[in-house]
Amino acid sequence: MEAANPPARDIRRHLPGLLLLLAAVVAPWFMSGNWINILILSLLFVFLCVAWNIVGGLTGEFCIGHSLFLAAGAYTSTLLYIHLGVSPWIGMFAGGAIAAAIGMFIAWLSFRYALPHLSFALVTIALAMLGYLAISSIDFLGASRGLTLPVRGSAWYYHFRSDLAFYYIILAHAVAAVLLTMWLYRSKAGLYFRTIRDNERAALAIGVPSLRYKMLAMAISAFMTALAGVFYAQFLLYVEPKTFAGLTIVIEIILFTVVGGTGTVWGPVLGPLLLVPLGEVLRAELGGTAPGLHLFVYGLLLIAVIRFMPGGLMAALSKLGALRVRPSSAKEA
């Protein structure tokens, strides 16, 4: 009898996630084009937030330089596509590799001398600004005017007539990212990440190679963020510095993750799934009739969430008992 229980428990534990996935798969069949676009954007941010959470939440290093990785993915695949005709499906791995290398370098530069956390945040913000200025000035990268991607109209070039294809691609990305985070929680690497986050000195004392694992966390996070950059570039068919290398998108990623619940598996999923549609609906409903009001309402709602749920939505939900959160996650959130 006991032997039959663990699988049943597993199913029960993963039931909310499975139901969410099922809803995500069938949702676009009942939606208009605009709602599909909003969902695409929401899932893109789910993917980005989950990626950031590996460094910012799991490992506890506050990185503000993820725009560098997003731009690395978007610009590498776009340039390979425009100048050499390389499919973005291949270019995405080149972009990911470059972003991972940059991420590891930043981690090595920041942590080899055991600089404090604030220094890491400052180093990443400085490098992000440097990247933005470089992209805005270099003509080969389109400078401040950006690059428009030529439409070749075939799936091999990541081009689809229907937005549904983009929806399922980014859904696959987001699901894979969540599964990766769940696996990381159970793996040795994930345990090391959390040990470094909770008490780095203790981690070093028991022999955790802190620098190596921080570099690994950055590499994984950067690689994933670059893949998001490739997707975003192909979806918009346009890359430009403000969107892909500016600090606004990093602030959004961090904000959505914090609102959802930093360091948890589902917080970076919940935050963007609520806030991105909210922002888009407010803009669509109020933007044309009362310009600026949507930003005001959005700001008020954000203040309310942060004021009344300082641990994020996941912490609030776990308090209500609506969703089960792993003890370590709940503690962190």
Add this chain to the structure above:
Amino acid sequence: MERRLKLVLAGLVGAALLGASGDAASAKEARVGVLMPLTGRYAESGNGVMRGAEMIVKEINAKGGIKSLGGAKIELVVADNGSDPTKTSLEARRLMNDEKVAFILGPYSTPEAQAFMPVADRYEVGGLGLQTTLVPQTPYFQTLSIAAADFGKGYGDLVKWLRQKGAKIEKVALTYANNDYGQVVQKSAVESLQAQGIKVLEAIPVEPGVKDMTPVVLRVKSLAPDAVISVVYFQDGVLLHRARFNLGYDDPIWIGGSAGFSDEKLWNVLTPEVASKTLTDVFGFAFFSDDANLPGMKEAVRRGQAAYPDKPIEQSFMFGAQAATLVAAALEKAGSTDPKKVNAAFRALKFPAGAPEVMLPMMVSGISFNDKGLVEGTSPLFVQWKDGKKHIVYPEAVASAKAIIKGVN
């Protein structure tokens, strides 16, 4: 059972009637998207465009709508892109996919247009950019603005005209905002000047956000040019004129634009004392000035003042009015709300110089689009200031005053 069947039948009939009435309603309206920055950096201009477009649409609807569509009324479906390229892309998708608009009036700026073009290409719905200085890369996009490269040519053309009027211009210095826009304008201006055999002494880059233009003016002074061309924004233009005033340097013929030489606020910001010394004989690049000798514009300004007595009738208002006039004409010509037909009709529009539909004085040859989607035969306006008022002095076809040229009159 019979009662239930009746209810179902009644429901079906009701649904069919509702559906039929929806079709009938849609046949009586032509939906046009307006994709404008109503918030963010370009909000002031976007709202000005909205007022101009709304005035024209109200007038057309009051006169019986689009005749070739059986009197269909134009319905503007407004979307705010927040002055942001990404939101432009998403809102364009929404307007094309969900709102099923026949055409889109917008976007406003060049980065927004970069994001808009692939979407227009993909959904085959046309759009009309306003202050978009790029050359369109799709048959589904056209622009009312002059292309950035033609800004430089405009400066060159003015110099050529000044020389024809007797001005001695053999050596020219340039100062330009060191960004993408400034670099493109500077390059094309230098090409145009050199093609006339004029010596370009130096092109001096100025970082956007500069705090003091005195070193730039001193450098220009040391070059002793006959004329100077300055590509500036509003704030660096103000600094440039103040530096010229402080140094008492007004020897060369000074040409520049756009906002830093022709913005409505410039005279008062500089103060009349500085402005009267520095602005009265310079040539300021402009897209619009309400003193132009153009019947369509004068009439639109009069109607605009009546419709919005408490709002300024300025450049963005006139761009909105011009754009809406053209979109309505395209709908009339197409006789359809099919986006492909409306876009084709838009590209084929032709209005001769001086026609009532021509409202922007920079369209000196009338309005017709070339195969790239640019208005043919446009010319930037050059204004001169007198006692706080701007007067167009070039091109002569729409000029309202005679140019004051140093060394000539």
